[in-house]
Amino acid sequence: AQSVAQPEDQVNVAEGNPLTVKCTYSVSGNPYLFWYVQYPNRGLQFLLKYITGDNLVKGSYGFEAEFNKSQTSFHLKKPSALVSDSALYFCAVRPRDSNYQLIWGAGTKLIIKP
Amino acid sequence: GAVVSQHPSWVICKSGTSVKIECRSLDFQATTMFWYRQFPKQSLMLMATSNEGSKATYEQGVEKDKFLINHASLTLSTLTVTSAHPEDSSFYICSARDRGQYEQYFGPGTRLTVT
DSSP, X not given: OOEEEOOOSEEEEETTXXXXXXXXXEOSSSOEEEEEEEOTTSOEEEEXXXXXXXXXXXXXXXXXXXXXXXXXXXXXXXSSOOGGGOEEEEEEEXXXXXXXXXXXXXXXXXXXXX | OOOEEEEXXXXXXXXXXXXXXXXXXXXXXXXXXXXXXXXXXXXXXXXXXXXXXXXXXXXXXXOTTTEEEEXXXXXEEEEEEOSOOGGGOEEEEEEEEOTTOOSOEEOOOEEEEEO
C-alpha cells in the first residue's frame, strides 16, 4: 500500500536554530510532493511543492524542502526558526496517475521555543 | 489569491437533523473539489472528490447517501450530512484546485457537533 511517513510526532527547536521536519514516502512512480501547514484554529495552508527539476524547492515563509529520489524523502527545512512557525505540518504525496488525490502523512507538531 | 471559504465555521445540530456545509473558491475556478474529515490530532481523511457538473466519487467506507455532495458550479460545492448522529461530529474541511494547478487550496474547516 502506498503511504507517507512523518516519523516524528513532535519536533522542538529553539528560536533562531535551523529546523527540519522529515517526510518519507512509499509511492510508485515519480509522485508530486507537497507540504502544508495548519495553524491553530485555521485551515491548511499550502507551503511548497516539488513537481520536477531542481531538488531544492523554496516556498512560503522562508521554508524550503529537499527532494531525494534515492531515499524517497522530502524533508522540510528552514535555516532560522521563528516562534510563529509553531504549527502542525503535513507532508502529502500525489501519485502521478491519481485523480489529484493526496496521500497524507500523520502530521508533525513543530514547537519553536523562544 | 487562491482563497477558499467555508460556511458555517461551526454548527451544532440535534441528532436526526441534516446540516449543509458550503465551500466556495473566491478567486479561482475550482475544477475539482475535495471533502475531508479531520479527527483530533490526526491527519485528514479524504471523503470524496467531485468535479464540477459530475457526481462525486466517494472513498471506500464513506456512505454517499449520508454525505451528499453537490458541485453545482465552478465556485461552489456543498456537503450535506443527512440524519446526523453524534458519531458524525467532526471537523470537515474542503479543498479545491483549478485546472492546471498541482496543489489544493483548503478552506478553514467547519466544526460539526451533533447532540
